[in-house]
Amino acid sequence: MSERGTEIDRERRRLLGAAAGAGVALVAPAVVVRALETTPRDAPVDGRVRWGLAIDTAKCAAGCTACVDACARENGLDLQHPPEGAEPADWATQRAVWVRKVRLRDDQTGRETNLPLMCQHCEHPPCVDVCPTGASFKRADGIVMVDRHTCIGCRYCMMACPYKARSFIHEALSDQLSHVPRGKGCVESCNLCVHRRDFGLPSTACAEACAETGHGAILFGDLADPDSAISRFLASEPTRQIREDLALNTGVRYAGV
Amino acid sequence: MVTAVSTTRTHAVALLWILAVLTAMPASARSTVVPGSEAAGLGACVEPTELMRRQHMEFIKHQRDRTVHGGIRTSKHSLAGCVECHIGHDAQGQAVPIDRADQFCGACHAYVAVDLNCFDCHAAVPRGPMAGSLAEAARRAVDEAQHGQGAVQP
Numbered sequence A: 001m002s003e004r005g006t007e008i009d010r011e012r013r014r015l016l017g018a019a020a021g022a023g024v025a026l027v028a029p030a031v032v033v034r035a036l037e038t039t040p041r042d043a044p045v046d047g048r049v050r051w052g053l054a055i056d057t058a059k060c061a062a063g064c065t066a067c068v069d070a071c072a073r074e075n076g077l078d079l080q081h082p083p084e085g086a087e088p089a090d091w092a093t094q095r096a097v098w099v100r101k102v103r104l105r106d107d108q109t110g111r112e113t114n115l116p117l118m119c120q121h122c123e124h125p126p127c128v129d130v131c132p133t134g135a136s137f138k139r140a141d142g143i144v145m146v147d148r149h150t151c152i153g154c155r156y157c158m159m160a161c162p163y164k165a166r167s168f169i170h171e172a173l174s175d176q177l178s179h180v181p182r183g184k185g186c187v188e189s190c191n192l193c194v195h196r197r198d199f200g201l202p203s204t205a206c207a208e209a210c211a212e213t214g215h216g217a218i219l220f221g222d223l224a225d226p227d228s229a230i231s232r233f234l235a236s237e238p239t240r241q242i243r244e245d246l247a248l249n250t251g252v253r254y255a256g257v
Numbered sequence B: 001m002v003t004a005v006s007t008t009r010t011h012a013v014a015l016l017w018i019l020a021v022l023t024a025m026p027a028s029a030r031s032t033v034v035p036g037s038e039a040a041g042l043g044a045c046v047e048p049t050e051l052m053r054r055q056h057m058e059f060i061k062h063q064r065d066r067t068v069h070g071g072i073r074t075s076k077h078s079l080a081g082c083v084e085c086h087i088g089h090d091a092q093g094q095a096v097p098i099d100r101a102d103q104f105c106g107a108c109h110a111y112v113a114v115d116l117n118c119f120d121c122h123a124a125v126p127r128g129p130m131a132g133s134l135a136e137a138a139r140r141a142v143d144e145a146q147h148g149q150g151a152v153q154p
C-alpha cells in the first residue's frame, strides 16, 4: 500500500513538472479542475509551442480504461446514444471514440503491450492534405483538429488517417457541453483538450486520469521547449513514432514498443 | 403525438406573444429579451441594438474563426456569452434551451422563419465544468470594450 502511495506521488510530481515546463500555474491538476482558475487566451496561438504526448507503454496497464473514460467525460462523448434499433455490434464500431486502448501481441514471444492510441497530431497530417474544404487543419501550436463550421462530412480524412483516429457523428446529439460543441454530420478527433489549452489549464483529461490511477503512463507537454518534462523524457528514453515509416513526425511518442 | 401537439402549441403561443409584444409596445421599448435573463437587466447588448439585430450573425461568424483557429477566447462576440446572458429559466429555476420557440434565439428565428442550426452542435444552455469560464471571459471582454463608452448600464 505504502509503495503504491509513493508511486502516485512520483507520478504527480512528474506531471507537475510538465505543467511548469509548459509555463502554466504550478498547481495539482485535480485542484485546478475544481477551482477552475482560468486565463483565457487573448492572442492567436503561434509556433513557439508544440503540444504533444509521451506514452510509456511499460506503465500502461492491461484492462485499465481510465484515459478512455476521462476523455469521454471531458468531451461529452458519453452523451451519445445508439440510434433506435441499432445492432449493438454496429454501434460499437460507429460511436465516436477519440482514444482507444490497443493491445499488441508478439506472436513469437507472447509478450503483450498495451497503449492508448489517439490522434497523433502529425506535423504533416494526411487528414489535412485530403480535406476538400480546409476544415481539417493544424493549429499553429501543433494541434490537429476539425473546424466543424466548414466540415461537410465527406470523411476523406477518416480514410487518410493511418491511425483510425477520427470518428463521424451519424446521429443528432443533445446535451452537449458548452466547451465542446459537436454534432451530426461532422468528423471529430482528439484535440489535446484544446479548451484547456485556450484557458491556460494544465494537462489533458487522459494524462490526469492516468496519473490518478497511479499508472502515470501519459505525459503531456510542450515538445518545442527543451526543458519541459516531456522533452526531457524524450531526450533520455528510447521512444518511437507508430508507423514512423510514414515520416509524419507525430506529436505523440511511445516508449517500449 | 402528444409531443407534436404541444410543440405546435408552444410555437403558436410564442408567435402570438411576440406579435402582442411588438404591436402593444412603443417602438423604443420593443424587446424580445426574455424576462428574468441577465440581458433583461442591461441597457444594451455587446453592440448597439440596431447593429445586433441585423449583424449578430456576422459578429459570431468572424469570432468563430478567431476562436477555432487562433484559440482566442476573450471576445465579446462569443456565442457562449450570448447563451449565458440571454438564457431564461423555468419555474423550477432550470435553464430553458435558448433555441426553443419561446426563448430568445428561438422566438425571433421562428418569427422571421430562419432555420437556426448553431445549437445542433453548441450547447443551448450553459452546461459543463467550463461554462462559467466561457461566460466570465465574455463578460470581461464586454466590460473592457465598453469601459468609458457607457453603452451597457448594469
Ligand code: SF4
Pocket: A118, A119, A120, A121, A122, A125, A126, A127, A128, A144, A160, A161, A162, A163, A164, A165, A166, A189
Ligand atoms: S493521426 Fe490521423 S487525424 Fe491525427 S493528425 Fe495524423 S492523420 Fe490527422
Ligand code: SF4
Pocket: A130, A131, A132, A133, A134, A135, A136, A146, A150, A151, A152, A153, A154, A155, A156, A157, A158, A186, A187
Ligand atoms: S469529413 Fe470534414 S474534416 Fe474530414 S475531409 Fe471531409 S470536410 Fe474535411
